[in-house]
Amino acid sequence: xxxxxxxxxxxxxxxxxxxxxxxxxxxxxxxxxxxxxxxxxxxxxxxxxxxxxxxxxxxxxxxxxxxxxxxxxxxxxxxxxxxxxxxxxxxxxxxxxxxxxxxxxxxxxxxxxxxxxxxxxxxxxxxxxxxxxxxxxxxxxxxxxxxxxxxxxxxxxxxxxxxxxxxxxxxxxxxxxxxxxxxxxxxxxxxxxxxxxxxxxxxxxxxxxxxxxxxxxxxxxxxxxxxxxxxxxxxxxxxxxxxxxxxxxxxxxxxxxxxxxxxxxxxxxxxxxx
Amino acid sequence: xxxxxxxxxxxxxxxxxxxxxxxxxxxxxxxxxxxxxxxxxxxxxxxxxxxxxxxxxxxxxxxxxxxxxxxxxxxxxxxxxxxxxxxxxxxxxxxxxxxxxxxxxxxxxxxxxxxxxxxxxxxxxxxxxxxxxxxxxxxxxxxxxxxxxxxxxxxxxxxxxxxxxxxxxxxxxxxxxxxxxxxxxxxxxxxxxxxxxxxxxxxxxxxxxxxxxxxxxxxxxxxxxxxxxxxxxxxxxxxxxxxxxxxxxxxxxxxxxxxxxxxxxxxxxxxxxxxxxxxxxxx
Numbered sequence: 001x002x003x004x005x006x007x008x009x010x011x012x013x014x015x016x017x018x019x020x021x022x023x024x025x026x027x028x029x030x031x032x033x034x035x036x037x038x039x040x041x042x043x044x045x046x047x048x049x050x051x052x053x054x055x056x057x058x059x060x061x062x063x064x065x066x067x068x069x070x071x072x073x074x075x076x077x078x079x080x081x082x083x084x085x086x087x088x089x090x091x092x093x094x095x096x097x098x099x100x101x102x103x104x105x106x107x108x109x110x111x112x113x114x115x116x117x118x119x120x121x122x123x124x125x126x127x128x129x130x131x132x133x134x135x136x137x138x139x140x141x142x143x144x145x146x147x148x149x150x151x152x153x154x155x156x157x158x159x160x161x162x163x164x165x166x167x168x169x170x171x172x173x174x175x176x177x178x179x180x181x182x183x184x185x186x187x188x189x190x191x192x193x194x195x196x197x198x199x200x201x202x203x204x205x206x207x208x209x210x211x212x213x214x215x216x217x218x219x220x221x222x223x224x225x226x227x228x229x230x231x232x233x234x235x236x237x238x239x240x241x242x243x244x245x246x247x248x249x250x251x252x253x254x255x256x257x258x259x260x261x262x263x264x265x266x267x268x269x270x271x272x273x274x
Numbered sequence: 275x276x277x278x279x280x281x282x283x284x285x286x287x288x289x290x291x292x293x294x295x296x297x298x299x300x301x302x303x304x305x306x307x308x309x310x311x312x313x314x315x316x317x318x319x320x321x322x323x324x325x326x327x328x329x330x331x332x333x334x335x336x337x338x339x340x341x342x343x344x345x346x347x348x349x350x351x352x353x354x355x356x357x358x359x360x361x362x363x364x365x366x367x368x369x370x371x372x373x374x375x376x377x378x379x380x381x382x383x384x385x386x387x388x389x390x391x392x393x394x395x396x397x398x399x400x401x402x403x404x405x406x407x408x409x410x411x412x413x414x415x416x417x418x419x420x421x422x423x424x425x426x427x428x429x430x431x432x433x434x435x436x437x438x439x440x441x442x443x444x445x446x447x448x449x450x451x452x453x454x455x456x457x458x459x460x461x462x463x464x465x466x467x468x469x470x471x472x473x474x475x476x477x478x479x480x481x482x483x484x485x486x487x488x489x490x491x492x493x494x495x496x497x498x499x500x501x502x503x504x505x506x507x508x509x510x511x512x513x514x515x516x517x518x519x520x521x522x523x524x525x526x527x528x529x530x531x532x533x534x535x536x537x538x539x540x541x542x543x544x545x546x547x548x549x550x551x552x553x554x555x556x557x
Contacts, residue, residue: 013354017354017369020433023375023429030389042395043395045397090283093276097276109288111292111542114541114542115292115296118491119514119531122518142291145283146285146287148288176280205379208496223493226381226382227381246378249382250379250382254374257370269438
């Protein structure tokens with residue numbers, strides 16, 4: 001009886017997990033199905049050959065994927081590069097220095113975890129316009145150059161490093177900046193990698209803020225491009241092409257997750273907040 | 275002195291894009307455009323906002339959306355975590371399947387679900403038809419559309435929350451569980467009297483994140499339904515986007531933003547501690 005119940009629970013669980021994979025399964029099957037396949041089979045999840053890459057060719061040529069990839073990589077890379085500097089400096093200050101009002105300032109920093117840029121689109125767009133940075137990738141990046149989560153994570157990481165290293169460096173006459181970038185950062189690599197994964201995932205997938213902050217097609221990122229691309233393809237009921245386009249947008253991070261799963265999972269659970 | 279210089283780069287961007295915008299939006303919410311473009315100050319935007327039935331509808335929808343996404347996604351996440359926590363290959367593979375949606379953009383999820391919800395020939399109707407269920411206009415029927423948007427969100431976020439529960443479960447001391455087993459506690463008893471209470475902080479943390487997501491993510495609404503049909507899927511942030519982007523009514527958009535910032539500030543007050551604890555429950 002108890003064994004039966006256990007088996008039943010296990011089966012229900014496995015069925016649930018498989019159900020979770022259905023949208024991905026459809027994406028894979030539909031994207032590989034030849035373009036002219038009968039409409040009745042569109043929804044079928046059973047892979048039935050022959051397969052070809054026509055949908056991917058169609059998606060690649062009718063969308064601007066090379067441009068969107070470039071812009072997205074630039075966006076994620078630019079944000080991450082600046083964040084690494086700002087969060088290391090601030091993380092060090094909160095981890096090692098004593099100054100009046102430290103806890104208060106730290107709490108004020110953490111407020112950014114809640115007041116995320118999508119909520120503040122109205123005033124932030126005004127700021128971009130007055131800075132002359134509306135419709136530029138730099139403008140999309142600016143609100144993310146400071147990261148409360150990153151500061152928090154670097155503070156925690158620096159705290160785990162024994163002070164002996166810094167003290168030795170101080171005796172050798174190292175400056176604060178040299179201590180942070182030459183001594184501590186190499187030791188803090190796990191924290192930085194965890195942050196990089198969370199940051200890149202968040203900005204690769206973001207939609208509303210890049211949509212609002214840019215207007216010309218040459219500044220579109222993958223998510224914004226995909227949205228306009230699917231709107232066009234939906235009108236023509238080109239579902240296989242939409243599946244292929246969606247795959248092109250999602251594939252890099254999905255591949256990263258499958259290859260470096262342990263690292264991704266520990267980054268996400270370390271984080272909680274993007 | 276040194277501390278100030280080290281904090282400066284972060285502080286500049288936080289001031290410019292987090293704190294100052296809040297001040298700006300509060301000021302903007304009291305600025306009214308009068309005749310001949312003259313600005314005067316008052317509660318006019320708020321009066322218009324609270325008189326706008328679309329805004330009331332957006333608040334109500336957002337409350338339904340929050341409850342409708344948080345309860346199932348947190349519950350299912352807990353279920354998947356407890357059921358798939360063992361180290362077998364099968365469990366690891368199934369965990370990966372549940373976690374995958376967290377990696378894709380919400381607009382990509384929306385692109386897939388547009389076809390899943392397609393009336394008649396779409397994935398859901400096609401398979402439901404085999405069970406003899408009539409076809410539905412999942413995104414076009416006002417009584418179903420919000421439920422469909424909720425379904426996407428649950429699909430997208432459950433795996434993310436599961437990861438936190440898996441991390442939390444790893445922290446439940448095995449000897450306590452074993453001791454209860456020896457004392458004759460059955461599996462449900464062990465779960466409800468030991469595991470669940472010990473997971474309390476994780477549940478609180480995940481709920482806060484889920485609530486934050488319910489207030490700050492509307493990408494799927496923008497792509498799939500544009501708030502329709504007849505306002506059935508208009509959420510608070512979508513309402514703000516609509517006022518700012520389509521109606522160019524910045525006064526109304528500012529007043530609505532103040533309402534959502536106030537909600538987030540209230541959430542921060544009760545939960546910043548929870549978040550801070552949760553962020554490093556791994557370390």
